[in-house]
Amino acid sequence: MAKKAAPKKTAKRRKPSGKRKIDTGAKIERLARSVAEEAFAKRDPHVDIPIRALSNVSFNEKTRYIEMGDKTQCRNFFNYGQAKRFMQTLLVASKCKDLVDQDKTASIRQIYYLAKHTIKGTNEKTFDDQSDSDPVLEDLEVAVEALREELHIFAAGRGALMGELTFVDSGDTIDATRLGSGGYAIPGIVEPEVIQFNKCKAKFVLHVEKDTVWRRFVEDRFWEQHKCILTHGGGQPPRGVRRLLHRLHNELRLPVYVLLDNDPWGYYIYSVIRQGSINLAFESSRMAIPDARYIGVSAFDYERFGLTDDVKIDLDANDVKRSKQILGYPWFQGKRLWKREIKKLLANGFKMEVEAMCSKSLSFVTEEYVPHKLKHQKEWLD
């Protein structure tokens, strides 16, 4: 029954192509050189850090994603309040340069431990806690204009992929139609040096919120029937998943359809996939997918699909508050359908999970709900 295993690859792990590596390394070097030059010239060394705060973030109507403005803040060495942060910035930069040079990657926790030490002749630690090093890492990302992944740093992975795509990951060719019931665990770093797309027969990507919903689609072989790629992000999708969706959309020209729970959290996840987040506004252009489409679950689906009250979960005070906040987001302004949607949720007084579709029948979601949605674009939210 079992097919013979494909021949084991003989090639060693494929090294990232040199190009971008030089870029990121060179960017860090440029930063270091400017600091060193100032020091040798007996000037106060400094680093300019673009400001990562709501005050320096706006929604660009043209690109349709959240962008960072150009306000920066100067971080000086000879400034009592800034000296430590200045030191930390250069220290993290130097550790990232090591990673790039060694062609290794580290988690944000690992970079904290890599950079933590006692400053010679003192009892002072360079970092007391990871909450010290995380923002410094973000400073560095914006200062040298490199994605975290390009600095060879990854966040914890979550999410999986299955479907009509063949790709190369670190030299291994992976046919995502042949991954059994488990699927491909999406790593934290999915940059082109690591992952190259090979053959794609998919017509679209269906991204669902949760692992358990994804398994429903996998078990029903939805990807085969509808020629698509199935992904999930284990809730709010981590950077690796968002970046992979972005690449699938932009490089392979695949529409991205999103299926999330009908609650403020679902709306928020969609908002982040679509126009990026305030925190990570500086990477919107490489993460946000303004053309991603929310195909469900909509507050109107309760009546559309004749669902019973078995699917209802009462909104709590926090749900109501969050819904109103989202209604106020600049990027939902002028979105007639979204306003209607959120108002309908509030009027319903209940939320609905994708899994609640089971109350019709186990495979209702794969056999009727999503096929219906794919045919009726008028029901999508954008």
Add this chain to the structure above:
Amino acid sequence: MAKKAAPKKTAKRRKPSGKRKIDTGAKIERLARSVAEEAFAKRDPHVDIPIRALSNVSFNEKTRYIEMGDKTQCRNFFNYGQAKRFMQTLLVASKCKDLVDQDKTASIRQIYYLAKHTIKGTNEKTFDDQSDSDPVLEDLEVAVEALREELHIFAAGRGALMGELTFVDSGDTIDATRLGSGGYAIPGIVEPEVIQFNKCKAKFVLHVEKDTVWRRFVEDRFWEQHKCILTHGGGQPPRGVRRLLHRLHNELRLPVYVLLDNDPWGYYIYSVIRQGSINLAFESSRMAIPDARYIGVSAFDYERFGLTDDVKIDLDANDVKRSKQILGYPWFQGKRLWKREIKKLLANGFKMEVEAMCSKSLSFVTEEYVPHKLKHQKEWLD
């Protein structure tokens, strides 16, 4: 550079072998038949449910895992306090029977929605909340002596695998040495009907706690150098991961080595992998791995490896409390090394994460720490 994709499989998804399917279905039928016979005989229908509580759980010195005793509780239909739970038990059983017959699986959330409805002629719901259906499902597992997975129910998946193993998952042959940087996402159900082991060149399994640590080992191609299988469980390993480790250990005779943070949580995770948990005592024999070995991190490693205080994280009151609880577990009695270990942790006053090994160097853990541990069995805890 990229190798040609393996030929696409032509066979349709492999159906589970009929054997066990009939078993589980038959078990549920047997339960239903006995209830029906009582009803037709005008007796009070009942179901005997083994008791899942500390009072009916003990550590078996011989098998070396936590076992459920044989106390049962009778659930009657003509009993005001039990009638609803009786109805729920049969309802969930009937839904599981449908799943088995249809050869489909459902999440515990999906089974809740599948079984929830309004009882005809009343305003009463069969279930008000998933917290109603989860324990009923566990009742059913013990009542019909079937693993949850055999009832075709899965919990959310977490965890990944990479290394010297080729296996078949739902008819797809997967070579776990060729999964790039991402790896195989371990599904919730890994029973022999779904996953069959094929070729194994591994000499052992190394199970680590977290995704980020696992990626360190994957990136350093530890599995290739040491001929092993690498797994992680995203913290406390979910059932799919535990069951897969159990199968790798028992069917392929692979030793299982566990690398966890040096804190009470790490000890607890090991304890569950090794002798099972109180909650799931009825499935210890198919989940617990009494021969799994804790290779690190040990409280003694601070001195053994000349670590600096950069790796220290102060124990808090809860850590101290948990450590003392664990010290009192029956299965740690008579374990001289474990007592010494936990006392050392308390004496240290600090805990250490696997990732803290980075403070030596990024790959210290893969190049020195674990290789050292593999050579020095005296340092293991068992």
